[in-house]
Amino acid sequence: MTSAAANTNILVFACRWCGLIGADGAGRRRTELPTSLRIIPVECAGYVEPDAVIRAFASGAAGVAVLGCHVGGCRFNDANHPALKRLELLKTLLDATGIGGNRLLLGFGTAHEYHQWADTIRDFHKHVEGLPSMKSWLPATQ
């Protein structure tokens, strides 16, 4: 892994009903995307606990994206609504610790269309590229 790639590692939690469909659509249209992207499919954005986001940063992610359905259009009634609030709150915690809330991208309802998905990822990739290295945050062994 080159150091340049290490700076832009993006872990995406994509809900199976929106985010993952966007990823599939982008793939079918062969939209070129950065290779530093990894996806964890989840049933619902509501499944993503704040702890998982922090662990992602500890495992080498420079940016984490949680992509779910529209608020009000969740496959699981309104499960993504408390998730959105929870993760917005996490952003303030990330700001307080110095990691920065801007390393966490919340996309609710903007990701189920392939072009939006690709734009979201490209923009976030560019944004994360411009942020300082996460190296100092990681354990010495890595």
Add this chain to the structure above:
Amino acid sequence: MAKIGVILCNCFGEIGNTVNLESIRERLASDPSVDFVILRESLCQPGDASAVHAMIRDRGIGKVLLGACSPYGRMEVVRLGLAKEGVDVRTVRAADLREGCAWIHGKDPGGATRKAANQLDMELALLQNMQDSKDVDIRVRHEALVIGAGPAGLSAACGLARMGIRVHLVDRGTAPGGLLNVVTKVYPTELSGPEKLKPLVEMTGGNPLIRFYGKTKVASVKGYAGDFKIVLAGPEGSANLRVGAVVLATGARLLFPQGLYGYGKTKNVITQMEMERQFATGNVACKTAVFIQCVGARCAERPYCSTICCPLSLKNAMRVLDEVPGSKAVILHRDIMTPGSVLEAYYRKALHRGVQFIRFDADRPPEIRADGQVSGVEVFDVLSGVTRSIETDLLVLSTPLVADPESAALARMLEIPVDKHGFIAEVYPVHPVETRNDGVFICGTARWPVSSDQAIAQGEAAAVKAASFLRKETASALSMSRVPGSKLGHAQANADACTGCGNCVAVCPYRACKLQRVGQRSVSRVIKVRCKACGSCAAVCPNGAMQIPEQNYKVTGAMIRRAFREVR
């Protein structure tokens, strides 16, 4: 630990031309939990599924990892093929190497291979750590409770009885019929309300499968789909029922226009319901009847259209012309809402019959002239731009249907949500007669204002939906997913780790988590039938007591750790 078999699909070069599958094969083969790694040209072509099945069977493999295409592409064909061969597809996972790697990282084969290796690693971690949600079967009681015996409730009850299901039909009134009982002519027919409902009412009376409970209310509801425990409170005391499904058909009521257009203070300003009663007793007397539409509807407080008021006014205006010789009828409207072929023809009929239509603007509503008794109306006609003065001796206010507060109380009891106007919320968009609580169905105006014809159609729909569930002997909790295929699993509460904080109860979108008293403390319990495995409870549990076994915290942790692990 069950051995894992890995099968990588080349997709005739679509994957292999970008991703270095050979290096990935070597890498995966070194994992101790992996039994074999095989490269195949395809997985979705004829014969592939049986070949894969033979391989799994011969090697005694419990879990399968596929490296192939996106779950929405040909993977559905692959999974279906494997399921047909008898493979338990719950233990088959796939990493997306085509849409997710080869097709979007064509310019960087090295990066694509690293990503493919990581994604396969993550899915491997899932297979290594996943557990199985033990499925539970519930015995389905082949009886249904229908609340409300208006057009919707009657048609639901009759529909269920026709399919051989015992029905308990409950109504707060003494006789079935609902709002239609006071209507002497139902648009667009010539029939009275009771005449229209006669076939349905006769069937409820004559069918041994239907029992009608008059003057009865639902006192309490416990349980879940397949086995609801109901307590009814009626004139002969309370009754206990155990039913498999509940159909809510409690209807709505018409808004009482207190304070609008002088209603309540001025003589001869009446509502449509009072007009119906005048027709029933036969003492309609007027020279000019003026109908005002959208009274208290399509305004800031109630922005919706109540569907029934325009045809209702058309009907009553024509009736005035028919029954009072020499009379005139004028309808003051904001828009005439008569969708569909039948109602549009009804509107044309009213035009030809001589009913006058004047369109007014919401910002300039008609003003009435009255001196204890209504004498005239001033209205600004927006289509011709002039103010018209109409002499009148009968002013009829068309008010919308509004939610019944008793429906809201029932909704709380049945743990289903209501919308901001108090109507029962359906599961939008593809489950129009179902609610958030499985086994509870809705129809008629409890759901949204509809005509009696539509209410009857919805009652039939709810009956079919309820019957398709009730006809089963047992229902598996994993099958109750509302989406194609079974659900991921269901949440499990670890009673030893649970502190009874109630976070899961607050966050569960299906009201599947309940706190239960165990000795001195409260612990959470999951109603597995209701759980849809969204994982919200697991996300908010401070102790990790709530888990979805298929994607538990070990799975997620391992997947996150492997996401960016260095590849050689």
